[in-house]
Amino acid sequence: MNTDNTKSQMRKGMLEYCIMLLLRQQPCYANDIIQRLHEAEMIVMEGTLYPLLSRLKRDGLLGYEWRESTQGPPRKYYVLTDDGHKALAQLDASWEEIQRTVYFLKNEK
Amino acid sequence: MNTDNTKSQMRKGMLEYCIMLLLRQQPCYANDIIQRLHEAEMIVMEGTLYPLLSRLKRDGLLGYEWRESTQGPPRKYYVLTDDGHKALAQLDASWEEIQRTVYFLKNEK
DNA sequence: TTGAATACCTTGTATCGCAAGGTACTAACA
């Protein structure tokens, strides 16, 4: 029974959405994101996160700024761009739709 | 803005779950599944569905039986096995968890 | 100057959805 596999599949597609939800609240750098998603019970690896952030940046949905750290090297804080906010609004709608779909499939006669 | 890509990514992981939800209601063959998921606004292609059904069958979550059709060749009706029901119960829990995660990320201060 | 901690990034592998194409069975009709 490979439920774990399916479960991770279910979460996979949500990653991008969840990261953008996080960034809507406030700018974050990579370790922030990993930690705060972990608090929300969404596990994400470094090797997943960095390419994903780069992709969103390349697509114009994210920007970033360097900020000094009190200890250690400077950090890349990512922020949602205007296009990012628009895209996120559409993803909110997609999320609602998926919820409706599952609700429908669970309760249909 | 590649929202469509992300949107389809979000739906991807849900496919397996949605198909098992459908089969919990009643046995279906491939075209049934495609059509009924379409009614629930979840699009799935043949080339996606057949390998997925084979995988679930191989993992012991689904079984099937051949049924004659009034017109055309016989159909392979898939049904949930006992293990399938157990796995689906766990996926129900995963789904609840994902909903909580998104709710948390949307409303966190 | 060396080591530890932190932060960013890349490479290789496996999985999976999808488009396109292929095979097989049935029925209707010339």
Place this chain on the structure above:
DNA sequence: TGTTAGTACCTTGCGATACAAGGTATTCAA
């Protein structure tokens, strides 16, 4: 009997992406 249309099942090749592992760079303290 052949042929065509419709239905159903399945496979192949490709692209996208999560993840594990490994690599580079900066900072600070001993």
